[in-house]
Amino acid sequence: MNTEKSQLRISWRTWFLVCMVVLAWAVISGRLIYLQYIGHRQFAKVVARQQVYKEKIPARPGDILDRNGRLLATTIISNSLYVVPQRLEKQEHVEAVCEALHLDLSHFQKRLKQNRDKLFLWVKRRLSEQELQAIRNLNLSDDAWGFRQEYRRQYPQGALAAHALGLRDIDGKGQGGLEEAFDHLICGQDGHRFLIRDAHGRVIEVRNDSRVAARNGETLVVTLDSIIQLYTERQLQGIVQEWQPKSACAIVMDVKTCEVLAMASVPTFDLNHPEAISESAWKNTAIASIYEPGSTLKPFIVAAALEKGLLDKDEEFDCEQGEYRMGKRLLHDHHSYGTLSVTDILVKSSNIGMAKIGERLTNPGLYESVLAFGFGQKTGIQLPGELTGIVRPLSSWNIYSTGSIPMGQEIAVTPIQLITAHVALANQGKLLNPRLIRDQIDHNYFPRSEEEPVQVRPMVSTPIVSPDVADWLVRVPMTETVERGTGRKAKLEGYAVFGKTGTAQKPDPKTGKYSSQLHVSSFICGAPAHDPQVLVLVVVNEPSVGENHYGGTIAGPPAAEILNKTLMYQRVPFDKSGLKPMDRTARRQRNALR
Known part of the structure; x- marks a missing residue:
């Protein structure tokens, strides 16, 4: 009996x-079948991903040329050093x-330690020729070190037009200026190719059958003129040396097209560093600072009053011998003036005369006028960072605004707003959009066809005042301002110059009141x-x-010098009404530029 039970127990265990x-x-066989027939494709993809590497083929950024084809920005090939931490053996090489690249040793060693299992680590990108x-x-002997070629942006003119151009960062992205505004055109479109690597990460095959070529960036032709830009920047440097300001800027514009011929700011910088x-x-x-314009705004107020029929060109105003009360506020002129014509109110820059014109316009008329000339809104200049300026809502204006505005x-206002508005007066009352781009050239260096229009803001020609009003302001009061008024230091031999000075007090940061020491x-x-040709x-x-x-003392002479050199450089004929007996000197200066 026991024997039978024992045999049954053994039989059951055996089974x-x-x-x-x-x-x-069965499980093992099923797994093998799955791996062989079902999961093969999936694992093949995993292996392929470990072996196949998609390498970017960088596009070459397009050049930037001035209006005459002079090179402002270009791209060259440079070498960048990398290391493979996995293969690094000799510490003395590190x-x-x-030492050769002036890198912090401890910092670099820390980076190596953090990336010791990596197959790639940048040491320094875009080396100079000396580096x-x-x-x-x-003579680095091991295969842990290597070079890769990368594009590097180069600015042949150094600091010239630095703010207008902007630059490209270490990764080739536009930062500031035209480089940022038109990055989508300049940068081009990267291509790619596939590389086959072994288990150690070494490239063993380049697959060109699936290669996608890079499309190089577009070349921009800008409105800037390098020669005029150079004149402008030299004058700004002279201002810095003589007056030591916190900052300064200058803009030169073509009156007929509103094209920016020069734009400069100080302090400045070298684009290559x-x-x-x-x-x-x-x-x-020039576009990202705001200030109270002072007397440079006065011609627009006079223009608005004339246009609305609230003022006659030959009308006279009593300027109250230099003191005039508006509400509880007592207005002053720099000198005690009696009766002044509209022309002399601008020539002598009488605040009291302007306040009385403001009373005729009233606050709604003043508000409408400053908006019509483009203040309180962006001009549309093709640069990032433009400010709108400040025009407070009409509801916040009061009796003091009637005299202050x-x-x-x-x-x-911003400088670009102010000069754009003055271009309207000089261009028979037509307000245009300022422009920085003249043309766009594709990656094969062919101008874009009519089917591919240049992607710039369209020029707008909005009549603000009548040609008669605009021409009179330019030819009479603004010309007289230079001939015998506050702008006398801007007179030129050979040309009849028109202009307007501005001296604005700035608020004291401590008291909030206007300072007698801080000015624009x-x-x-x-x-x-x-x-008019140039402004x-x-x-x-x-x-x-x-x-x-x-303004006539500090900004007047350098502005006149920029204007004079620009007119002679552009070979603008001498204005007979501006000829003086000493014009032979001006002619010699002009001939020297030819």
Whole structure:
């Protein structure tokens, strides 16, 4: 009996073991079948991903040329050094490389430690020729080090037009200026190819059958003229040396097209050394700074009053011997004036005369006028960072605004707004959009066809005032301002110059009241008066040398010098109404530029 039970127990165990073995073999066989026939494609993809590497083929960024084809920005090929941390064996090479490239040894060693399992780590990108030669002289023996070629942006003119151009960062992305505004056109479109790597990460095959070529970037032709830009920047440097301002800027415009011929700001920087750029130098004050325009706003108020029929050109005003009360506020002129004509109110820059014109316009008329000339809104200049300026809502204006606005207070403008509005006066009352782009050339260096229009903001020609009003303001009061008024230091031999000075007090940060020490000195001028071709604006923020910071004294002479050189460079015929006996000197200067 016991024997039978024992045999049954053994038989049951045997069958159990047999079943387990069969089940195990079934599971293994099923897994093998799955791997062989079902999961093959999936695992093949995993292996392929480990072996196949998609390498980017960078597009070459397009060039930037000035209006005459002079090169402002281009792209060259440079070498970048990398290391494969997995293969790095000789520590002495690390020390030698850091010394050659002036890298912090401890910091680099920390990076190596953090990436010791990686197959790629940048050491330094876009080496200079001196750095490249220094690395080659080390004769690095192991295969842990290597070079990759990358595109590097180069600016042949250095700091010229730095704020207008902007730059491209270490990864080739546009930062500031035209480089940022038109990055989508300049950068092009990257291509790619596939590389086959072995288990150690080494490339063993390049698959060109699936290669996608890069499309190089577009070349931009800008409205800037390098020669005029150079004239402008030299004058700004002279202002810095003589008056030591916090900042300054200048803009030169073509009156007929509103094209920007030059745009400069100080402090400035060298585009080829972005690592040395300070925050204050990076700001393009021509479009990204606001200030109360002072007397440079006065011609627009007179234009509006004339256009609305509230003022006659030959009308006279009692300027109250230099004191005039509006509400509880007592207005003053710099001198005690009696009766002044409309022309002399602008020539002598009488605040009281302007306040009385403001009373005729009333606050709604003043508000409408400043908006019509483009203040309180962006001009549409093709640059990033443009500010709108400040025009407060009409509901917040009061009786003091009636006198302040005509004097250029209680309103803040940008330099680009101010010169664009003055172009309207010089161009028979037509307000245009400022332009920086002339043309766009594709990656094969062919101009775009009519089917591919240049992607720039369309030019707008909006009549603000009648040609009669605009021409009279330019030819009479603004020309007289230079001949015998506050802009006398801007007179030129050979050309009849028109212009307007501006001396605006700035609020004291501590008291909030207007300071007698902090000023914005500005001057805008153009020529020839009978047929304006060029307009120049110079704005000087907080000059710190001297006591009299009048716009005609500080900004007038450099603005006139820029205007004179630009007119002669462009071979604009002398204006007969501006000829003087000493014009032989002017002719000699002009001939020297030919």
